[in-house]
Amino acid sequence: MPSDESIEKTAAPKRKKTPTAEQMAAKQQEISVTEFFEKNKQILGFDSRSKSLLMGIKEAVDNSLDACEEANILPDIEVCIEKVGDEDYHISVEDNGPGIVHRMIPNVFGRLLYGSRFHALRQSRGQQGIGISATVMYGNITTGKPAHVQSKIEGEDEVASGMDIVIDTKTNRPIVTNDKPFDWKGKDHGTKIEYTIKGRYITGKQSVFEYLKDTAIVNPHAEIIFRDPDGKKYTFERATDIMPPRPKEIKPHPEGMEIGDLMKYSSASAQKTVSAFLKNDFSRITDRIAKEIVQKSGVDGNKKPSDITREDAIAMLAAISEAKIMAPPTDCLSPIGDTLIKKGLMHVLDGLRPEYYATPVTRSPKAVNGNPFVVEAGIVYGGDIPSDSQVQILRFANRVPLLYQQGACAITKAISDMDWRRYGLEQRGGKGIPFGPAIILVHVASTKVPFTSEGKEAVAGFPELQSEIGLALRLCARNLKSHLNKMERKKKTHAKFEIVQEILPDMAKKAADHLGKPVPNLDRTITRIMNVVWVEPSMKKESKSKRCIKYTIYNYTSSVRTFRLHAQLPKESLKDLSLYSSPYFLDINDEGKANWEIREIQPSAHVEVAFDLTGDMADTFDPDDIYFSGLNPVMVMGAEMLPGDWGIKGMEIIESADDYVEEDDEDKEEEEEDLDDE
């Protein structure tokens, strides 16, 4: 800052009342990051009382889930909201995570931009080191009360400790008081944070309850208990004991690296040569590729990495962009997987009695700027979901529900940009959020989700990500559409059946009466008019974890038929032996792909294929998902033609309806003519 003198000296004579460059300079100063976020709390998501209440809980729960997964512990989380004043709420979030070592607690909860996951290239909910400290700060600012943190790490000798934390916003450092060890009865390990914050408790679409419900959908391995301000307790039970695979940390991938990244890495490298730097500090750069890069770029491979110049870096980046480098490894990601998405959706949404859970889609991983990402999508359709309003969108990033800023999100944009009319939903002009009885879920998982702000409410629209979301949605929508088509065909055939069985006999009787002849037997006629093999699925819920599946197969054609049925069963649910005892059962592979052979079923006859599914995943099987092979598709109702990628060895796949000659057509016409004659 300049001295007072300098200001006086330069006060311009021409424009007395306006400041000069010198006067403006006197005001230049550094802004502490804490002050910045204190003043711009809307950027962190604390822009209204109701949102603030949610944001704090979200940050705490996200941290708990991250910590549990990192330590491979099935999460048990309890959230409690108490109203303690007009606008004041006391919040507590307790987990059974690994706990936080005593000396680290103040920085974790009382310092912004401090964390363990910022530099780590693997999927996690929190990365910024901002969220929970901002919550503590916002509690401090609005109520003047410190946050209270308790934590215990595992180990018989370890003792729990508790302390009060306040953030000094001028310095961005924690101020700790009442730091005391204590006996945390019955607690092996875990962390509990309590704070008081000005807020407003709401219910509905953007509420704490909705956030926890949506969290349960994409974290079916977590048990979450919620006590609302009225003392009412809600439990979101664990839907599966299967822990998601722990994402592994990877090294940076060279793809899409900027020159600044390369120069930063090289100057920080512990390697002695450029060749070693390339090989050891990046993922997917092999010996051979390192050599190729050094050669093509003309950079000396034995040079010290810190001696790389701007020109070297440009040449190396050019060489890297030409080299064929494998995509980044993807074990740094933890997608939910199609079965668990469906399971999660069913577990939480079954109150709506949806008609159909479209088979969710998990895309294979891609990378943008060296950050791997994967997109997943699911659609729930029909039942009690309102059909006259816009579809509900459930957005998730790294298993965290996104409740605000829907309009700013790449997920919303992908949904709006797609023509849903082709998939059975209403949409004006084929643009915008579609209308209809559907809930659309999209999950983006990445080592670095590009959020549009620190509040982590929306995903930025990087072109690569945008296009992957679009693809996932289209594949999932296709599943929905094929279900809707199936249902439509089924309905039509049902209607035809009814007409044929009611009207034909009626007509025959009238014609016979008129002609004074006896009424003819129409069984064969009806069968030939229908001319289908009918597969009728049924499912009975025998207990919470047992489903009895039955397929009744009718041969409404005039020939003897032999063909196969196929279904993808949840492999976890096949402990029951009923599957193997069916006379039609053929085989099943490791992935749960089961095959049956229906041999020589007579015209007008029917047979049954039945089996039981047990366990957690039993309810994720949709009996409508049944396939056939060995029959002309135009003559089958209630089952789909086996897709070409089913891939079972020795299985004869019929690719399309054109492979068949329609043998029965002539017969049928004759039959109809016969009838006319009578």
Add this chain to the structure above:
Amino acid sequence: MPSDESIEKTAAPKRKKTPTAEQMAAKQQEISVTEFFEKNKQILGFDSRSKSLLMGIKEAVDNSLDACEEANILPDIEVCIEKVGDEDYHISVEDNGPGIVHRMIPNVFGRLLYGSRFHALRQSRGQQGIGISATVMYGNITTGKPAHVQSKIEGEDEVASGMDIVIDTKTNRPIVTNDKPFDWKGKDHGTKIEYTIKGRYITGKQSVFEYLKDTAIVNPHAEIIFRDPDGKKYTFERATDIMPPRPKEIKPHPEGMEIGDLMKYSSASAQKTVSAFLKNDFSRITDRIAKEIVQKSGVDGNKKPSDITREDAIAMLAAISEAKIMAPPTDCLSPIGDTLIKKGLMHVLDGLRPEYYATPVTRSPKAVNGNPFVVEAGIVYGGDIPSDSQVQILRFANRVPLLYQQGACAITKAISDMDWRRYGLEQRGGKGIPFGPAIILVHVASTKVPFTSEGKEAVAGFPELQSEIGLALRLCARNLKSHLNKMERKKKTHAKFEIVQEILPDMAKKAADHLGKPVPNLDRTITRIMNVVWVEPSMKKESKSKRCIKYTIYNYTSSVRTFRLHAQLPKESLKDLSLYSSPYFLDINDEGKANWEIREIQPSAHVEVAFDLTGDMADTFDPDDIYFSGLNPVMVMGAEMLPGDWGIKGMEIIESADDYVEEDDEDKEEEEEDLDDE
């Protein structure tokens, strides 16, 4: 960071492969704010090549405009984009601002969260101290090249200096090279920044051109020259020489203060007592109010401000919320004003030949959390604006166009939440962005615009702000609707006129022929059927800055009429004496409200009122905005009834049509019957 030992010691025996609390602690570390933004560049708006190119220019131009206004200089800004490589662009932005003193240049351009306006409570474009440094950083990262800054401050002894700047992202500090004084020929004062950045040059909705065009609309006092990568030069000329009033800095207003704010202010106060602290450190706290707060809160007024406890603060806030404190002063804001909004829109959009510029609305200032803000809205309608797509939305905050994140913005939400069908635009279900040939402009000005992210692309939806935007839009839409109604009525009356003048004589002639009688004279009949006083405006553009306005007033009623006409003229345009020479001219007040009296105009007669407007603002007058008083509104075409708030002393205001007895109705019916008889 813990020592390696501690990690080994606690490696848990039970879950070998998963990290324990100790291992997790070892990874905890501080993140530099520069690293944070380097990794999360989408938060700053640098998330695609095309957007990055725009963001950098936006930050530089915003700074130039701020600096010029602060120093009371009419801004001359030149932006130049050169393509220097496949994706590499060299950008330069030069202004005629006050310049930056030499020692401050490195921090202003090379250090994030460093600036002069963060703590200042007044309207400015930049506040965060992030934008231009982020641009320099992004240039560094993507091309490895330093930015080059030149600046010269006013004064004969001052010499210009230039330097190269790079940001050290680990430390968030500038690294300066080639720092040299030089002779900046013909430059009195100003700053020029040049940098090279990876980018993509696009045209269209989110382009640099569009940004500069929109900037010209809301900164009609600026001259902006743009050279695109093809070397093509565009000039957005200054539309007015009137400098916007310089926003004054204010003290914090106590309204909506959080307890944390109060405690921060009190501990930093230079005042000796709580009473003095209240009176001198806040705006709008008078002696009386300070006393009242001290009394009601029970806090000792002679206590040192830094001794205020949490309990004191709570009591003081309660007392503040009960006290009647004036709204914050508003000279800290610089709204554009309705005339200049219209002027700016016309200046830039006239190529579209819009049919109508709805009178823009500037709301009176409000405050949220002690930050004053004002909302302005304008609508442009018709002409060549496409009528079959969604309306175009022009969003502005503190005179800066917002081109991205439309879906995330409180302005978009306010537009979508409004039922535009009532105002003449199409909209499905009365929700969402309306369709029609319109451009809607909204400007939010505040001492602190609540942006949703550091990229400053969208405004967060604080409830108070949201509702003010809605009100401004509704008022402006009402102006649009009244215009559309007027046009509709005019069209109908025109049609009626034509019919009456063609068909009646025709009918009369046929009837006369049929009866063998002479054709009657229909002049009086036609007049009585029309039964209106017709005001026909016309405008002739005599030169760029001169408009000739003429109103022809026809008395198509059967009585002699005396009444008044009124118009709000741009007061800057009345240098011409023609106004005063009209025999019908009555008077005009300081605001430009002019009045005429049309005395005893005979049935079927007409008179003319004509005058000229000159100067810059001449074209902002819409001749359709003409009002009358002293006549029954149902009998006037082409002018609106004078609104009740016109407020001219001694003027007789007719509030509504009910004040009249419809004297002519009977006559008219008779006349029509007569005609039928013939």
